[in-house]
Amino acid sequence: MKVEYINPFVMSSVDILKQVCNITVNKEKLFLKHGFAEIKDITITIGVIGDVKGNIVLGFDKGTAMSIASRMMGGFPVDELNEITASAVSEVCNMIAGQSGIHFSHQNTKIDITPPIMQINRPDAKMNYINQTICIPLTLDIGGTLELDISIA
Template sequence: MKAEFVNPFISSTLSVFKTMIGMDPVKGDLYIKSDEKLFYDVSGAIGLVGDFVGYVSISFPEDLALEVGSQFLGEEITELNNELGDAVGEIINMVTGSAKKHFSDKGKKFNISVPNVVVGKGHTIQRPANIICIGVKFHLNDKIFVVEVAMKEKK
């Protein structure tokens, strides 16, 4: 996996949070994922297929998911419910869609799946074999969420 594959997702995450949610996360450390377990309690994932294959996910601790979802929807969400799931799904959809445009501008195309949202501690997303996953930590309101990118070019 190439670093330039991750950078569009970093930029689009920062942009979507600032313009669509009104929040300013700060990019933290990058890491290489060694297992399939996601960091937190609420995650959205989108599959990629075309010139690239793989997936992109965003994962929040429950309290931050509620905070971000409330800000995004403009109404307080106090529990894990369908509205929160819809918000997280739409956020990963916007992040991936924005990054997709970056790749398209460089002549690389891929389609994205409908977002899937998973709720619960210790959930996993199985990535395709032989695809390295790079994660990015983002700091927001003294909490951390992550965006993970597992993609490779089709040969």
């Protein structure tokens, strides 16, 4: 997988979380996922189509997702994962993917994205990573980590 396919998603994640939620992000060391691997409590999958194709999966633990939703809603306390919370977190992920499209356009690469699909996972849930998937853990200053899984060809 080319670095040109990874950087737009990482840059967009850092930018959107800072601009929209006032969250500072630190990138951790990336690693490959393959075979069966554990996934976070909440995953949001967005398809990528166009000049490059694949998926990005953004994974959060429940507490991190609720903190992001709270920031999206102007600091309103969030103590449960409900439809409004899910919508707020999905919208942040949609913004990240949309911003990535702008970064790709600067490389003369056209992409389109599918609507986000949120999945609430059971404890110890696993996903079978068949295609090469790069995971970039992003540590958030509000606590918790966003796992950004990129599988693009």
